[in-house]
Amino acid sequence: MTTDAPAWALAMLREGRVGRLATADVSGRPLVVPVCYVLDADGHRVYSAIDAKPKRTRQLRRLRNIRENPHVSLVVDQYDEDWSRLRYVIVEGNAEIVEAGPLRERAIDLLLEKYSQYLALGLAADRGPVIAIAVERIVAWRYA
Amino acid sequence: MTTDAPAWALAMLREGRVGRLATADVSGRPLVVPVCYVLDADGHRVYSAIDAKPKRTRQLRRLRNIRENPHVSLVVDQYDEDWSRLRYVIVEGNAEIVEAGPLRERAIDLLLEKYSQYLALGLAADRGPVIAIAVERIVAWRYA
Numbered sequence: 603m604t605t606d607a608p609a610w611a612l613a614m615l616r617e618g619r620v621g622r623l624a625t626a627d628v629s630g631r632p633l634v635v636p637v638c639y640v641l642d643a644d645g646h647r648v649y650s651a652i653d654a655k656p657k658r659t660r661q662l663r664r665l666r667n668i669r670e671n672p673h674v675s676l677v678v679d680q681y682d683e684d685w686s687r688l689r690y691v692i693v694e695g696n697a698e699i700v701e702a703g704p705l706r707e708r709a710i711d712l713l714l715e716k717y718s719q720y721l722a723l724g725l726a727a728d729r730g731p732v733i734a735i736a737v738e739r740i741v742a743w744r745y746a
Numbered sequence: 747m748t749t750d751a752p753a754w755a756l757a758m759l760r761e762g763r764v765g766r767l768a769t770a771d772v773s774g775r776p777l778v779v780p781v782c783y784v785l786d787a788d789g790h791r792v793y794s795a796i797d798a799k800p801k802r803t804r805q806l807r808r809l810r811n812i813r814e815n816p817h818v819s820l821v822v823d824q825y826d827e828d829w830s831r832l833r834y835v836i837v838e839g840n841a842e843i844v845e846a847g848p849l850r851e852r853a854i855d856l857l858l859e860k861y862s863q864y865l866a867l868g869l870a871a872d873r874g875p876v877i878a879i880a881v882e883r884i885v886a887w888r889y890a
Contacts, residue, residue: 620825624768624778630815632776634768636823636834671774679780681764685863690780719829 611691611742615641615648618678623650623733625667625674625697633663639676640712646737648676648693649709652730653723665699665731672696674735689744695735706732755835755886759785759792762822767794767877769811769818769841777807783820784856790881792820792837793853796874797867809843809875816840818879833888839879850876 607615621639626632639650652662668674674697679690700706709732714720751759765783770776783794796806812818818841823834844850853876858864 619827620823622766622768622778622821622823624766624770624776624819626768626770626774626776628774630770630772630774631817631838632768632770632778632819633838634766634776634778634819634821634836636821636825636832673775675768675776675778677766677778677780679764679766681780683763683863685867688780692778694775694777719827723829 607691607740607742610689610744611740612641612645614680614689614691615678615693615740621648621650621676621678623664623674623676625664626671627663627667628670633667635664637676638713638717640709640716642708642712648695648735648737649712650733650735651710651713651720651725652732653720653725664733668697668699668733672698674733676735686745690742692741693735693737694739694741695737697733697735700732700734705734709734751835751884751886754833754888755884756785756789758824758833758835759822759837759884765792765794765820765822767808767818767820769808770815771807771811772814777811779808781820782857782861784853784860786852786856792839792879792881793856794877794879795854795857795864795869796876797864797869808877812841812843812877816842818877820879830889834886836885837879837881838883838885839881841877841879844876844878849878853878 623637624634637650676693767781768778781794820837
């Protein structure tokens with residue numbers, strides 16, 4: 603589906619350093635959290651790790667929500683006080699939690715490549731799961 | 747409930763220029779969009795306007811979602827390549843769409859005060875509705 607998105611939107615998804623991920627529990631109560639993420643080369647999947655940054659709990663609500671309800675939405679945007687420069691890209695898709703295997707390894711490789719910070723945190727050695735989002739739809743908007 | 751939140755988190759909510767708002771439809775499919783917003787002086791409500799910026803449609807999905815399901819989540823965060831400086835504040839609450847009356851006027855006044863850009867866009871004259879979120883819970887996190 604990503605071929606429908608304009609080039610600037612795909613570039614923004616590739617280059618963005620932070621996204622905000624919305625999940626919802628089975629009763630439809632949404633939760634939005636900032637996440638580091640990476641778009642796979644083919645544009646079909648977005649990955650995000652549960653990394654070694656300190657967390658309140660390992661039983662993260664985003665994971666519980668995805669287990670209950672795979673629908674997610676991720677936005678990458680640019681805020682600017684000059685509102686004519688505002689733009690955003692929303693990815694809608696279905697998420698799965700990947701605890702092990704080649705998909706997790708690919709996600710970890712791509713995240714390490716994009717974020718050198720993960721090297722210091724030892725992401726590769728971390729046993730945390732990865733969220734893999736199968737992209738279903740991309741909505742791109744800019745002011746102009 | 748906002749009195750539970752640490753001072754830095756309330757300051758971040760007050761000073762933040764952009765938040766990301768998650769809504770979900772009745773089937774639990776979430777949507778996240780960047781929004782301008784303002785926290786009321788008493789900390790009990792957050793307002794966001796459907797302003798005159800160009801939109802795909804006036805039948806915005808965020809409005810349809812809120813009509814179906816009032817639960818929302820708003821995050822205000824700071825991204826930094828130095829991850830020890832990461833922090834975020836999440837507001838969870840119940841949203842209502844306010845088409846007219848004193849609550850809408852208060853929201854518009856506060857938004858105009860915070861964002862001078864709205865003056866150029868003629869927000870006050872705009873007949874668009876306002877989203878008023880009754881704050882139920884604030885979750886604050888920082889790396890340290």
